[in-house]
Amino acid sequence: MIDDIDRRSFLGLGLGAFAATAASLPEAAVAQVRTNARIVIIGAGAAGTALANRLVGRLDGAAITLVDPRAQHLYQPGLTLVAAGLKPADYVVSETTDWLPSGVTLVTERAEGVDPVRKTVRTSGGQTLDYDFLILAPGLVLDHDAIEGFSLDMVGQNGIGALYAGPEYAAKTWQAASAFAENGGRGLFTRPATEMKCAGAPLKHTFLIDDRARRAGNASKMDMVYVSNNDSLFGVPIVSEKVRMVFGDRGITPVYSHVLKAIDAGRKIATFTTPDGDAELDYDYIHVIPPQRAPDFVRQSGLSWADRWVDQGWAEVDKSTLRHLRYDTIFAVGDVAGVPKGKTAASVKWQVPVVEDHLVAAIEGREGTETYNGYTSCPLITRIGRAMLVEFDYNNNLVPSFPGIIAPLEELWISWLMKEVALKATYNAMLRGRA
Numbered sequence: 001m002i003d004d005i006d007r008r009s010f011l012g013l014g015l016g017a018f019a020a021t022a023a024s025l026p027e028a029a030v031a032q033v034r035t036n037a038r039i040v041i042i043g044a045g046a047a048g049t050a051l052a053n054r055l056v057g058r059l060d061g062a063a064i065t066l067v068d069p070r071a072q073h074l075y076q077p078g079l080t081l082v083a084a085g086l087k088p089a090d091y092v093v094s095e096t097t098d099w100l101p102s103g104v105t106l107v108t109e110r111a112e113g114v115d116p117v118r119k120t121v122r123t124s125g126g127q128t129l130d131y132d133f134l135i136l137a138p139g140l141v142l143d144h145d146a147i148e149g150f151s152l153d154m155v156g157q158n159g160i161g162a163l164y165a166g167p168e169y170a171a172k173t174w175q176a177a178s179a180f181a182e183n184g185g186r187g188l189f190t191r192p193a194t195e196m197k198c199a200g201a202p203l204k205h206t207f208l209i210d211d212r213a214r215r216a217g218n219a220s221k222m223d224m225v226y227v228s229n230n231d232s233l234f235g236v237p238i239v240s241e242k243v244r245m246v247f248g249d250r251g252i253t254p255v256y257s258h259v260l261k262a263i264d265a266g267r268k269i270a271t272f273t274t275p276d277g278d279a280e281l282d283y284d285y286i287h288v289i290p291p292q293r294a295p296d297f298v299r300q301s302g303l304s305w306a307d308r309w310v311d312q313g314w315a316e317v318d319k320s321t322l323r324h325l326r327y328d329t330i331f332a333v334g335d336v337a338g339v340p341k342g343k344t345a346a347s348v349k350w351q352v353p354v355v356e357d358h359l360v361a362a363i364e365g366r367e368g369t370e371t372y373n374g375y376t377s378c379p380l381i382t383r384i385g386r387a388m389l390v391e392f393d394y395n396n397n398l399v400p401s402f403p404g405i406i407a408p409l410e411e412l413w414i415s416w417l418m419k420e421v422a423l424k425a426t427y428n429a430m431l432r433g434r435a
Contacts, residue, residue: 030057030058032057032058032059032060033059033060033360033364035061035363036061037059037063037132037133038063038132038133039133039134040065040129040134041065041135041137042111042114042134042135042136042137043067043137043139043334043336044066044067044068044070044099044106045074046345046431047137047333047348047351048066048135048137048333048334049100050348050430050431051137051333051355052064052066052101052104053099053100053101053432054352054433055359056101056102056103058360063105064103064104064105065105065106065107065131066100066107067107067109067110067121067129068096068107068108068138069108071096071108072096073094073095073096073431074093074167075093075424076092077198077419077423077424078424079163079164079166079167079170079201080201080204082163082167082174083173083177083205084174084205084208084209084384085177085212086384086420088171089167089168089170089171090167091167092167093167107125110123110124111123111124111297112124112297113300114303114330116302116303116324116327119132119134132329133329133330133331133359134329134330134331135330135331135333136298136303136331136336137333137334138297138298138336139335139336140197140292140295140336141292142290143291144162144165146290146291147260147261147290148261148263149264149265150265150288150290152169154263154265155173155176156173156175157176158176159180159185159283159286160176160263161173161174161288162287162289163201163205163287164289176285177209177287180213180284181212181216181218181222182213183284184213184218184222185222185284186223186283187223187225187283187284187285187286188270188281188286188287189205189225189226189227189286190227190270190286190288190289191227191229192229192259192289192290193229193291194291194293194311195292195312195314196292196343197292198344198345199234199378200234200378200380202226203226204380206226207381207382208384209224210224210250210383211383212384214383224251224253225252225253225281226252226255227260227281228255229258229259230257232256233247236396238396238409239380239388239390239392239409246411255281258272258279258281259274260288267282268283269282270282270286292335293312294312294313294315294336295313295336296313298314298336303315303332305338314336314338315336315337317332319339319374319394321354321370321371321372322337322358328362329362331355331358333348333352333355334348334351339372339374339394340374340394341376341392341393341394344376345427346378347374347375349435350373350375351372352430354368354370354371354372374392375392376391376392377389378391379418381419382411385413385416386411386412386413386415386416387411387415387419388409388412388415389402389406389408389412389418391408
């Protein structure tokens with residue numbers, strides 16, 4: 001009988017080989033649709049790149065233009081691993097152009113406005129791009145300026161972390177978090193009141209830093225505090241209750257209905273907005289996740305919801321088809337889409353084929369049939385080597401991909417391997433349009 005470490009290594013290699021094989025498989029042949037449609041995709045992140053690759057395979061003759069100024073593509077699911085010292089910063093970095101198919105025009109400028117009536121996109125370089133169909137996939141904006149007294153140059157110093165800001169800051173977050181795990185004290189782990197990408201990431205960071213401290217023999221020196229923005233720990237009630245139980249086992253204290261408002265870095269005091277007024281908490285380490293919103297051009301172009309998420313500006317789309325409710329030649333996919341759930345890379349995997357189906361159907365003069373049910377996946381790391389593979393839909397139903405094999409609410413090493421070994425290869429396959 002192989003021991004636990006050997007078994008992990010063996011299955012880790014197996015999962016990695018399986019994912020790599022899946023990533024190399026060609027997409028099943030589909031008859032191409034002949035068209036001269038002009039398609040503009042704003043954003044070359046996971047959603048925009050995956051959709052561009054799929055559309056190149058589906059459409060013959062379309063003029064597909066991607067608008068994005070970023071030279072680097074970030075594998076954002078890996079940032080939590082970087083911020084826990086488990087991966088180097090360059091693990092999450094590649095070149096944007098490495099993933100783009102031939103036949104797509106890349107405009108390396110920001111989108112600054114959309115005229116949905118004239119069907120044009122205005123760029124930061126002064127270009128006006130005409131479109132027949134527009135895909136909004138610009139991701140979201142991290143509004144760090146909304147936290148009084150905070151700036152990104154503080155990250156990594158004086159016990160301040162902010163892993164969402166990118167690989168450089170995730171690495172600096174580990175510098176601050178590792179000192180905290182070694183020296184002890186009070187750690188505050190926050191999340192914003194807005195919608196956010198990967199809502200499990202604040203919990204993952206909490207669990208990983210707690211585990212790091214325990215492995216260093218410093219559990220008795222730690223006061224771990226998870227500061228929730230509302231009265232729950234996760235948006236899915238059954239998962240929230242499971243997290244509460246794990247917190248109890250680990251001695252992590254939840255504080256509810258506190259939203260980070262300001263930081264006094266000199267005094268190491270954080271101010272929170274609460275239902276009873278402002279409250280101050282001292283810290284030795286604080287992890288800052290700022291409010292998140294759509295890029296300004298979405299709201300300024302009249303494409304956001306008028307009666308929902310007004311302060312955040314998410315695109316007003318049908319939650320099943322991701323088609324704009326007022327402009328039927330516009331779709332939104334990924335973080336910017338104004339739907340109740342779905343700001344994860346796993347969600348993108350399921351959203352992209354839906355947009356592809358309805359866009360191709362529109363070109364052919366028919367109705368699409370695919371629908372998005374809100375599928376969201378969160379490999380919720382609870383410690384190094386253990387995770388819960390949580391998958392759910394719009395109705396908070398658990399929708400496990402491996403029923404009877406991987407229990408969604410159990411802390412399993414195989415779920416950890418899915419995150420640590422197999423996920424990146426699957427993500428890369430998605431970028432190529434193959435998953």
